Amino acid sequence: MAFALKKLAASVAVTSSILLLAGCSSMGQSGASQTADTVFMGGPIYTLDSTNRVVEALAIKNGAIIGVGSEQDLAKLIDSETSVVDLDGKTLMPGLVDAHMHPMAGGEQLNTCSLNYAPLSVDQVIAKITACVEESNEQDPTRWLKVGGWYRQAMTPAGADLNADILDRIPTDRPIYVFGSDFHSLVTNTAALKAAGIDSATPSPEGGLIEKDAQGNPTGIFLDSAMWALTAHVPPLPDAEEKQKNLNDMHMAVNAISAQGVTTILDAAAREATVEAFSQLAEQGQLTVRAHLAPNFGPERLDDPASIIAEVKGLADTYNLQNTASQPGIQVNTVKVFMDGVIQAPAQTAAMMAPYLHNTGTSDHPEWSDSDNHGKLYVSEDTLSNAMMAFSDAGFNVHMHTDGDRAVHTALNSLETLKANRPDSTLRPALAHCEVMVPEDYARFAELNALPVISFQWGKPAQDTIDTVKDYMGEERFNYVETAGKFAEEDVKIVYGSDWPVDALNEWFAMEVALTRMNENATEPKYQGRLGDDPGLDIQTVLRAFTINAAYSLNMDDKVGSLEVGKFADMIIIDRDLLNTPSDQVSETKVLKTYLGGREVYTAASM
Numbered sequence: 240m241a242f243a244l245k246k247l248a249a250s251v252a253v254t255s256s257i258l259l260l261a262g263c264s265s266m267g268q269s270g271a272s273q274t275a276d277t278v279f280m281g282g283p284i285y286t287l288d289s290t291n292r293v294v295e296a297l298a299i300k301n302g303a304i305i306g307v308g309s310e311q312d313l314a315k316l317i318d319s320e321t322s323v324v325d326l327d328g329k330t331l332m333p334g335l336v337d338a339h340m341h342p343m344a345g346g347e348q349l350n351t352c353s354l355n356y357a358p359l360s361v362d363q364v365i366a367k368i369t370a371c372v373e374e375s376n377e378q379d380p381t382r383w384l385k386v387g388g389w390y391r392q393a394m395t396p397a398g399a400d401l402n403a404d405i406l407d408r409i410p411t412d413r414p415i416y417v418f419g420s421d422f423h424s425l426v427t428n429t430a431a432l433k434a435a436g437i438d439s440a441t442p443s444p445e446g447g448l449i450e451k452d453a454q455g456n457p458t459g460i461f462l463d464s465a466m467w468a469l470t471a472h473v474p475p476l477p478d479a480e481e482k483q484k485n486l487n488d489m490h491m492a493v494n495a496i497s498a499q500g501v502t503t504i505l506d507a508a509a510r511e512a513t514v515e516a517f518s519q520l521a522e523q524g525q526l527t528v529r530a531h532l533a534p535n536f537g538p539e540r541l542d543d544p545a546s547i548i549a550e551v552k553g554l555a556d557t558y559n560l561q562n563t564a565s566q567p568g569i570q571v572n573t574v575k576v577f578m579d580g581v582i583q584a585p586a587q588t589a590a591m592m593a594p595y596l597h598n599t600g601t602s603d604h605p606e607w608s609d610s611d612n613h614g615k616l617y618v619s620e621d622t623l624s625n626a627m628m629a630f631s632d633a634g635f636n637v638h639m640h641t642d643g644d645r646a647v648h649t650a651l652n653s654l655e656t657l658k659a660n661r662p663d664s665t666l667r668p669a670l671a672h673c674e675v676m677v678p679e680d681y682a683r684f685a686e687l688n689a690l691p692v693i694s695f696q697w698g699k700p701a702q703d704t705i706d707t708v709k710d711y712m713g714e715e716r717f718n719y720v721e722t723a724g725k726f727a728e729e730d731v732k733i734v735y736g737s738d739w740p741v742d743a744l745n746e747w748f749a750m751e752v753a754l755t756r757m758n759e760n761a762t763e764p765k766y767q768g769r770l771g772d773d774p775g776l777d778i779q780t781v782l783r784a785f786t787i788n789a790a791y792s793l794n795m796d797d798k799v800g801s802l803e804v805g806k807f808a809d810m811i812i813i814d815r816d817l818l819n820t821p822s823d824q825v826s827e828t829k830v831l832k833t834y835l836g837g838r839e840v841y842t843a844a845s846m
């Protein structure tokens with residue numbers, strides 16, 4: 240062959256300059272005379288096509304894939320102008336698609352004071368937040384300090400917790416509020432309680448709790464809707480400052496996303512501010528991910544789907560940006576609906592068929608029996624069915640938060656109604672989380688073309704599954720908690736979504752847990768071993784959930800999610816062959832390069 244193979248590391252500069260030039264040349268050339276801008280070979284290439292073919296070589300031109308096959312097959316696409324990248328034994332695969340995340344909140348967490356999901360003692364928390372106060376050098380005592388990433392359930396020693404008195408040890412007059420990493424708990428200092436005017440007389444709002452001590456005074460702990468009642472008192476930033484902050488947070492987010500090897504995402508609870516930030520990044524040429532955005536509507540809005548449709552159309556008209564091979568698009572065409580809350584104690588707001596259990600004994604001699612709490616269904620089946628038909632007619636997709644088995648069941652019932660009334664509907668309904676299931680419902684997903692969007696990293700023994708769920712579910716029902724493998728047994732198309740920043744963004748850890756269902760750092764016996772009796776997933780199923788299935792859920796499977804001729808060259812090079820890697824080493828995978836439409840958008844520092 241008349242070309243020189245370039246080793247991966249050495250070829251970086253050459254490859255990017257050629258791709259840049261290619262961007263200026265005429266588009267859409269085809270036919271026998273076509274030659275590639277770049278050809279990749281020298282390592283396994285996972286296509287994730289319908290047969291999961293692994294090939295030797297891949298050719299791209301103008302940001303799209305023009306050849307996939309053996310080195311011999313693709314030799315004809317190479318001429319003297321073609322850059323040939325030698326993978327040097329590394330693996331090339333489709334860029335990951337993360338079908339449920341909250342990028343601006345994630346970026347904010349990276350940009351601001353964070354406890355980083357670490358298991359911390361009270362003293363460590365105080366030291367970390369004190370350091371943030373000193374670092375920020377903010378002199379205005381009315382400026383609230385926001386802190387994220389508090390792993391409340393994992394504080395040390397076991398049972399340790401925060402409250403306003405403890406946070407008052409931090410030397411500042413500023414109000415401080417600290418978000419639990421699961422976004423279901425929040426704790427403030429006394430200055431924040433005062434600034435918000437919350438005292439013993441303030442009632443807890445519907446769907447939330449302002450915790451009070453024995454004397455009836457607020458402790459500083461806020462749960463669920465009470466959190467938002469509190470944050471409503473945080474003075475807004477001046478408009479320009481707010482916009483700049485959003486842009487900085489989103490910029491931080493897309494950099495983190497590219498570094499993880501993710502090339503397409505769904506923002507699963509978008510606001511106009513997030514869409515605007517994506518749009519500005521695109522204008523500045525700094526958007527390095529294809530962004531799908533699902534604006535979120537409260538249950539009270541679903542009675543009037545026409546008003547939702549009008550609002551989503553308005554956002555789409557203003558912000559939609561077509562995806563091309565070389566340009567990441569922005570798509571607003573999905574409606575996000577919350578069907579319920581979460582299954583974890585103490586919130587237990589997820590809607591359940593059977594009640595949560597509660598302990599009527601003592602902690603030493605527990606006696607678990609039915610409580611009268613079934614959680615809460617935020618939207619009725621009729622309302623959802625009608626809304627779903629309206630969204631389908633308008634050409635929108637629906638992404639539902641369905642945590643409890645009753646929320647899942649109700650959404651599936653509505654999909655049956657949709658199917659009966661709109662047999663030609665092209666809706667690709669996503670049911671996010673599905674943290675607990677009734678056994679009969681797995682098969683219904685396949686029948687109704689419903690897509691479970693699962694955060695695989697939750698399927699392991701940890702505080703969120705053992706301490707706050709297991710006993711409250713009871714032994715039998717607990718086997719239906721975080722069950723990706725049971726979906727696979729029914730041939731359901733499983734989709735991955737990280738839900739970042741509920742956890743730190745670590746797609747490769749999530750991939751490992753999908754295989755092992757184990758907690759890597761389990762020191763306590765209760766966190767050791769596999770979670771429940773779910774068989775987990777095999778690596779091919781996991782890879783499809785992270786790529787082509789997630790792309791399908793976003794209606795992007797004709798463009799991304801697999802490496803096939805005609806698709807965008809959204810690809811990553813990783814340091815290992817996952818098909819031949821022990822399951823417990825998958826989380827150590829390093830992304831070496833991320834390409835979006837053939838353009839390098841991330842290169843590992845060690846390259």
Ligand SMILES: [Zn+2]
Pocket residue numbers: 339340341507738
């Ligand atoms: Zn979410």
